[in-house]
Amino acid sequence: MADKGKKKRYALVLDSKKCMNCKACVVACKAENGVPVGKFRNWIDEEKRGAYPKLLMTFDPGQCMHCENPSCVRVCPTGASYQRPDGIVLINYSDCIGCRYCMIACPYNARYFREDLGVVDKCTFCVQRVDRGQLPACVETCPSKVRVFGDLDDANGELQALLTTRRYLVKKPETGNGPQLYYLL
Amino acid sequence: MKTIEWGILIVNYLFLGGLSAGIFFVSALATYLQEDGQPAYPRIAKYGAMMAPWPVALGSFLLIFDLGNWYRFYKLFLHFRWESPMSIGSWLLLVFTGITFAAFYAWLPEEARHRLFAWLPKRLAFLKRFDLDLSAWRRPLAMLGFPFSIGVGIYTGVLLGAVQSRPFWNTNLVAQMFLFSALSTGTAALILALSINRKSLDFKQVRFLYTLDICFITLEFFIVLPYLIHGELSVRAVQEALKLILGGPYTVAFWLFFMGMGLLLPLFIELWEMKPVLLAKATVHHNKVLAAGAAFLVLTGGYLLRYIFVYAGQISSFR
Ligand code: SF4
Ligand code: SF4
Numbered sequence: 001m002a003d004k005g006k007k008k009r010y011a012l013v014l015d016s017k018k019c020m021n022c023k024a025c026v027v028a029c030k031a032e033n034g035v036p037v038g039k040f041r042n043w044i045d046e047e048k049r050g051a052y053p054k055l056l057m058t059f060d061p062g063q064c065m066h067c068e069n070p071s072c073v074r075v076c077p078t079g080a081s082y083q084r085p086d087g088i089v090l091i092n093y094s095d096c097i098g099c100r101y102c103m104i105a106c107p108y109n110a111r112y113f114r115e116d117l118g119v120v121d122k123c124t125f126c127v128q129r130v131d132r133g134q135l136p137a138c139v140e141t142c143p144s145k146v147r148v149f150g151d152l153d154d155a156n157g158e159l160q161a162l163l164t165t166r167r168y169l170v171k172k173p174e175t176g177n178g179p180q181l182y183y184l185l
Numbered sequence: 186m187k188t189i190e191w192g193i194l195i196v197n198y199l200f201l202g203g204l205s206a207g208i209f210f211v212s213a214l215a216t217y218l219q220e221d222g223q224p225a226y227p228r229i230a231k232y233g234a235m236m237a238p239w240p241v242a243l244g245s246f247l248l249i250f251d252l253g254n255w256y257r258f259y260k261l262f263l264h265f266r267w268e269s270p271m272s273i274g275s276w277l278l279l280v281f282t283g284i285t286f287a288a289f290y291a292w293l294p295e296e297a298r299h300r301l302f303a304w305l306p307k308r309l310a311f312l313k314r315f316d317l318d319l320s321a322w323r324r325p326l327a328m329l330g331f332p333f334s335i336g337v338g339i340y341t342g343v344l345l346g347a348v349q350s351r352p353f354w355n356t357n358l359v360a361q362m363f364l365f366s367a368l369s370t371g372t373a374a375l376i377l378a379l380s381i382n383r384k385s386l387d388f389k390q391v392r393f394l395y396t397l398d399i400c401f402i403t404l405e406f407f408i409v410l411p412y413l414i415h416g417e418l419s420v421r422a423v424q425e426a427l428k429l430i431l432g433g434p435y436t437v438a439f440w441l442f443f444m445g446m447g448l449l450l451p452l453f454i455e456l457w458e459m460k461p462v463l464l465a466k467a468t469v470h471h472n473k474v475l476a477a478g479a480a481f482l483v484l485t486g487g488y489l490l491r492y493i494f495v496y497a498g499q500i501s502s503f504r
Pocket of ligand 1: 063064065067070071072089109122177
């Protein structure tokens with residue numbers, strides 16, 4: 001991640017089947033980013049189906065999808081929500097007026113309102129770490145290696161390897177947002 | 186996390202913004218239409234000009250109050266983002282509010298204006314030079330205000346309709362629905378003002394307002410209908426969203442209170458009042474109570490429409 005100048009597109013690949021709902025990623029994110037009590041930048045969606053012995057239980061990690069065409073950025077009246085050239089969607093907190101239009105426009109309900117600061121916040125892919133060449137806190141923490149973070153434009157990278165050899169889906173593609181979290185099947 | 190972010194303040198704001206747009210539009214029309222070089226409907230023109238600035242001023246205040254950082258609201262005017270309906274709307278609202286206050290001033294009766302300036306403290310006496318007669322500006326201001334009043338009326342709907350993540354809103358019909366509802370509530374507010382006034386109802390002016398309102402309500406009705414049909418024939422997410430008003434929590438509010446009492450009942454009353462004009466060359470019934478009642482129903486219906494859309498829309502989402 002160190003070679004500057006080359007075009008990048010950060011994304012996250014998730015192998016949800018490995019997820020055991022330990023929520024280490026949620027805790028790591030809260031600690032790394034000082035997320036207030038009661039608010040979350042990432043979470044695990046549970047689905048239960050059937051009854052013993054025929055039953056299914058799945059865990060799907062969710063968070064901001066760092067969309068290709070982020071509707072949150074489009075509706076923001078002040079330009080506080082923006083997308084970096086490497087695809088990471090961020091909020092310029094000093095420009096955010098707290099109108100919460102972006103929260104309503106996000107199909108993934110990925111944003112939360114910080115009452116204490118009067119601004120909106122969400123997952124940043126831990127830019128503070130990524131820009132130092134480290135991995136996002138959730139990725140580094142996950143004990144069962146569900147999360148793979150990297151650069152989609154890196155032809156020899158792990159992301160490309162996974163996405164060319166495995167089947168995957170993205171969530172709610174019909175919204176046209178172009179989510180950049182890839183869920184392996 | 187799924188939360189209701191826009192609450193009652195936003196409902197009020199959308200309603201009040203639309204109300205001002207409607208009042209101004211009708212008042213401007215009454216100013217623009219002339220007979221023998223005089224406004225054809227002087228009382229409507231004047232009442233409208235006196236009333237139009239206040240709802241939108243209050244609404245903008247509520248909107249700013251609802252922000253997480255209200256003192257940063259000026260940042261709305263440091264940027265123009267054509268992709269963001271809120272950005273376009275803020276600019277529209279600013280210009281429109283300015284025009285409504287200018288029209289207000291131009292319509293202020295002369296003695297009232299003098300009295301206003303007489304209140305000024307000595308140190309601000311230099312402002313007295315603004316004690317000008319702007320009555321010649323009434324018509325130009327009306328014409329300038331037309332596009333902006335339509336713009337504000339339609340923007341309140343675009344604000345919701347342009348959000349593709351909320352299937353309940355995401356159709357261009359919401360913009361038209363809110364526009365016609367805005368025009369109709371504005372007309373109703375003027376009917377109410379005329380009917381609670383001590384002066385007797387003036388046949389010509391009442392007929393003008395009834396005619397307009399019947400048109401606006403009919404247009405609104407024929408937007409709501411396609412909205413429902415179109416939604417039912419749309420993709421699953423939209424069909425599911427429509428369940429909120431077709432059996433879901435907002436069904437009674439929508440059908441009984443909005444459609445029934447807020448749209449069709451006042452339409453019926455207004456048609457009934459106009460029956461003598463429509464069927465024979467007689468005058469309108471001149472019933473102040475019915476007029477005020479119909480106007481009140483239209484206003485509540487308009488408010489309810491905003492309420493239902495703001496709340497139901499935020500609940501709706503893609504699965
Ligand atoms: S998931 Fe939501 S908050 Fe994140 S980029 Fe997409 S629209 Fe914006
Ligand atoms: S809450 Fe802040 S980031 Fe979101 S749309 Fe409003 S100004 Fe933009």
